[in-house]
Amino acid sequence: xxxxxxxxxxxxxxxxxxxxxxxxxxxxxxxxxxxxxxxxxxxxxxxxxxxxxxxxxxxxxxxxxxxxxxxxxxxxxxxxxxxxxxxxxxxxxxxxxxxxxxxxxxxxxxxxxxxxxxxxxxxxxxxxxxxxxxxxxxxxxxxxxxxxxxxxxxxxxxxxxxxxxxxxxxxxxxxxxxxxxxxxxxxxxxxxxxxxxxxxxxxxxxxxxxxxxxxxxxxxxxxxxxxxxxxxxxxxxxxxxxxxxxxxxxxxxxxxxxxxxxxxxxxxxxxxxxxxxxxxxxxxxxxxxxxxxxxxxxxxxxxxxxxxxxxxxxxxxxxxxxxxxxx
Numbered sequence: 001x002x003x004x005x006x007x008x009x010x011x012x013x014x015x016x017x018x019x020x021x022x023x024x025x026x027x028x029x030x031x032x033x034x035x036x037x038x039x040x041x042x043x044x045x046x047x048x049x050x051x052x053x054x055x056x057x058x059x060x061x062x063x064x065x066x067x068x069x070x071x072x073x074x075x076x077x078x079x080x081x082x083x084x085x086x087x088x089x090x091x092x093x094x095x096x097x098x099x100x101x102x103x104x105x106x107x108x109x110x111x112x113x114x115x116x117x118x119x120x121x122x123x124x125x126x127x128x129x130x131x132x133x134x135x136x137x138x139x140x141x142x143x144x145x146x147x148x149x150x151x152x153x154x155x156x157x158x159x160x161x162x163x164x165x166x167x168x169x170x171x172x173x174x175x176x177x178x179x180x181x182x183x184x185x186x187x188x189x190x191x192x193x194x195x196x197x198x199x200x201x202x203x204x205x206x207x208x209x210x211x212x213x214x215x216x217x218x219x220x221x222x223x224x225x226x227x228x229x230x231x232x233x234x235x236x237x238x239x240x241x242x243x244x245x246x247x248x249x250x251x252x253x254x255x256x257x258x259x260x261x262x263x264x265x266x267x268x269x270x271x272x273x274x275x276x277x278x279x280x281x282x283x284x285x286x287x288x289x290x291x292x293x294x295x296x297x298x299x300x301x302x303x304x305x306x307x308x309x310x311x312x313x314x315x316x317x318x319x320x321x322x323x324x325x326x327x
Contacts, residue, residue, distance in 0.1 A: 016274045018259050020267040021048050027064055027268070028168055029072035037068035037182065038189035041269065050271065052194045055279070057272040058186065059256030062204040062219055063166060064268040065176045072171050073100060092145035097162060097172065104160035104174055105150035111158070114145045125212060153179070153219050153286065154294045161204060165262070175204060179220025184284030187222045199223035199277065203253040205262065216257025218249035218293075220286055225278040226293045247293065248277060 088095035183200035230244035
């Protein structure tokens with residue numbers, strides 16, 4: 001393949017626009033009485049005077065999806081079982097939240113957050129990057145002693161993805177029950193109303209391993225194929241390259257989340273315009289999505305076992321050969 005042709009192709013830059021949709025007011029649990037998720041979304045688009053274009057990507061935070069699908073839970077309505085109460089007292093976790101966590105998914109582990117925060121460097125880092133140092137200290141002291149981690153939608157969430165931020169006092173909001181189906185309903189509604197084919201990406205925020213902050217990832221999508229198909233494609237110097245498939249829905253979710261913010265911005269929806277992607281006529285089925293985005297658990301366990309075994313053999317060989325690694 002001609003190198004000059006490849007470079008000239010790369011110089012054909014395309015402009016990608018990120019358009020935040022500012023809501024007129026915060027979404028609250030009672031809003032479900034007035035309109036559906038799709039209707040509220042269209043209402044906010046029209047109030048922002050935004051015209052939908054072909055192949056726009058609507059990036060929507062899962063909190064809004066859950067609230068407008070009626071998934072918010074009033075804390076006073078949660079009745080923890082006695083075993084949950086015992087466990088919550090033992091590990092200093094709110095019993096109502098823990099009961100809801102058990103409903104949402106399997107607990108894989110408990111992060112001892114308070115103990116971790118006793119590390120001087122970590123604690124000072126968080127306090128240095130805090131808007132309100134006293135509030136941060138109080139939250140770490142009272143609310144986040146131990147954090148349960150759960151497996152849901154193929155991802156690892158703290159507190160089962162249950163969140164109490166940006167909602168009225170006394171409510172908790174779990175993840176959407178089926179974010180892929182929610183995304184498809186939005187996409188179909190927009191196609192009927194505007195005669196435009198769009199994609200929808202539903203996002204949630206996750207902690208990033210070996211990073212000090214969080215990042216938005218895709219928990220469900222419709223209309224966009226989740227990964228790029230570039231395996232064994234050419235690079236700048238060779239006809240075939242191993243790898244190259246990008247998890248495009250996570251990339252879109254991350255940039256969308258960075259523009260949305262998570263405090264008082266009132267922009268829970270972002271339109272990504274001009275981004276090229278492979279259109280996908282999906283069924284709104286998260287199992288179908290998971291089969292593309294992630295390998296089956298059996299394959300992961302097998303891969304993990306062989307990786308650990310191989311690493312042990314490698315380290316033993318390195319030790320007996322007196323080989324030292326660089327820093």
